[in-house]
Amino acid sequence: MSGPAEGAVRVYATRWLVQAAAPAAIPVITAFTLLLIPLAVLAAPEASRPAASSACSTGGTGATVAGVDLDAVQMGQAQTIAHVAAGRGLGPYAATVALATAYQESRIQMLANDGSSPELTAEQAAVTATSLQYTHDGLGSDHDSVNTFQQRWIAGWGTVAQLMDPVYAAEAFYARLVEVPNWQTVPLTRAAQAVQVSAAGGAYARWEPLARELTAMLWPAAQAAAVDPFGAAPGVCPGLPAAAGSWVRPSSGTVTSGYGPRWGTLHAGVDLAGPRGAPVYAASGGTVIRAACTSVFCDRDGNLGLGGYGNLVELDHGGGVTTRYAHLSGYTVTPGQQVPAGALLGFQGSTGNSTGVHLHFEVRLDGAPVDPVPWLADRGVDLDAPDAG
Known part of the structure; x- marks a missing residue:
């Protein structure tokens, strides 16, 4: 063939x-790709207790x-x-x-x-x-x-x-x-x-x-x-129960790299290193504005020489607030879809500019990234908890 x-x-x-x-x-390492490199994610231990519904991932x-x-x-x-x-x-x-x-x-x-x-x-x-x-x-x-x-x-x-x-x-x-x-x-x-x-x-x-x-x-x-080969995956896991308008933890795992400067550039989100295949959930309700492979390939793990987020889902929550969910092994949603808080979006992986399994999670206000940790903390979600799976 x-x-x-x-x-x-x-x-x-x-x-x-x-x-x-x-x-x-x-x-193709550029300043953009450096934003996505997970720091010490390979050395991070997997969560001792999987996230809700993680056992049903494919x-x-x-x-x-x-x-x-x-x-x-x-x-x-x-x-x-x-x-x-x-x-x-x-x-x-x-x-x-x-x-x-x-x-x-x-x-x-x-x-x-x-x-x-x-x-x-x-x-x-x-x-x-x-x-x-x-x-x-x-x-x-x-x-x-x-x-x-x-x-x-x-x-x-x-x-x-x-x-x-x-x-x-x-x-x-x-x-x-x-x-x-x-x-x-x-x-x-x-x-x-x-x-x-x-x-x-x-x-x-x-x-x-x-x-x-x-x-x-x-x-x-x-x-x-x-x-449907281009990153899509069947929705084999149920969503998390969450009240309308609420915010939830987007996936299981340990914070291995926070928001802020990294090697002279901005790491525009936070990395949660959890089990491979762990479900990734909508942090709040919104509209899917992107669900796609953003790298040269997404059919296998990426590397530091590969540009892009890999499989990426992006949600619009209204009021100028968007969230991004990167390096997914696969996603379960399509652009234009309305999703509630806790909806299954995909699974943790290592596609794109990545060196280990994790979720790269971003919060953006009018397109500009903000630190997701205090943002979610103000909404009752503690990403720094030892294991919130």
């Missing part, structure tokens, strides 16, 4: 990506599937794999084959490789070890294998940079799967082995019940993403 079709599939995938790797930095949230406990990282990577299958129009069986394969190979984790395998030459080891430069969930050392499917750059799966992109990894798996004769009807383990050519080819069958149940959980969101 190439050209516009391939680009569309990449957009379809993973608003809920967990630690997805951006394969290359885009050199992907990015831990779950027990067929008796197997999967954490948020694994669920987010699984959602990526399902989204790519739906975006390519392959159907749920393709996702089931891929998920069983990924669980066998990596426990559905994006694995880097330190190049320590004795099977590699010094040059091959050095190339393999470059995988450590990319966002990863863990470390492997099997030959030159990397990523969720343990694909090998020496075997022609792609460059290390490409293979450390979860969307590319899934696309590469499916590109070979569809070349397997009768792949839709052959037993799962045979289809997986035809793609992987593994020394333990029969092992994939063990995870078929897990993969089938996981596919059933993730497929509705994957299909929704394929229909």
Whole structure:
């Protein structure tokens, strides 16, 4: 697949990506992008208690599937794999084959490789070890294998940079799967082995019940993403109960970077670092004036070289007051929609000019930013509370 079709599939995938790797930095750091860089967000601990309704977010949230406990990282990577299958129009069986394969190979984790395998030459080891430069969930050392499917750059799966992109990894798996004769009807383990050519080819069958149940959980969101790929996500979480005219905390998490000067520019909002996939709510009732991807891409996590807010929702509350909700993994509203206080707007992510999962929240008066902490404190909302989830 190439050209516009391939680009569309990449957009379809993973608003809920967990630690997805951006394969290359885009050199567009400007004073504007510096406003959005979350300070020390990677080091911030996740909230010990999730926000109301956070357990119902799609992907990015831990779950027990067929008796197997999967954490948020694994669920987010699984959602990526399902989204790519739906975006390519392959159907749920393709996702089931891929998920069983990924669980066998990596426990559905994006694995880097330190190049320590004795099977590699010094040059091959050095190339393999470059995988450590990319966002990863863990470390492997099997030959030159990397990523969720343990694909090998020496075997022609792609460059290390490409293979450390979860969307590319899934696309590469499916590109070979569809070349397997009768792949839709052959037993799962045979289809997986035809793609992987593994020394333990029969092992994939063990995870078929897990993969089938996981596919059933993730497929509705994957299909929704394929229909409307540009950042939109199904409204799978209920809103927060809030009185008309009131203000509420926009999401769970810890304040990791406040409003004010940062490296000679203004950080125009406050960063709340909560669990990936945590719901983001309307701080007060208003009209959606923007719900869009504002960066070059929003189908995976961003980086410091990427400009823009990523997936952004902006609300107009009247009287010159607007609020912005940035770096979302996905949003659930559309421009022109009227929303009450506490309405679900989307989910915490790390799209755009971001280095970790958080919500960048702004309050603006007649277009000029103001400090959200005292603004909300005057309205009964304490963002500095230890955990207001």
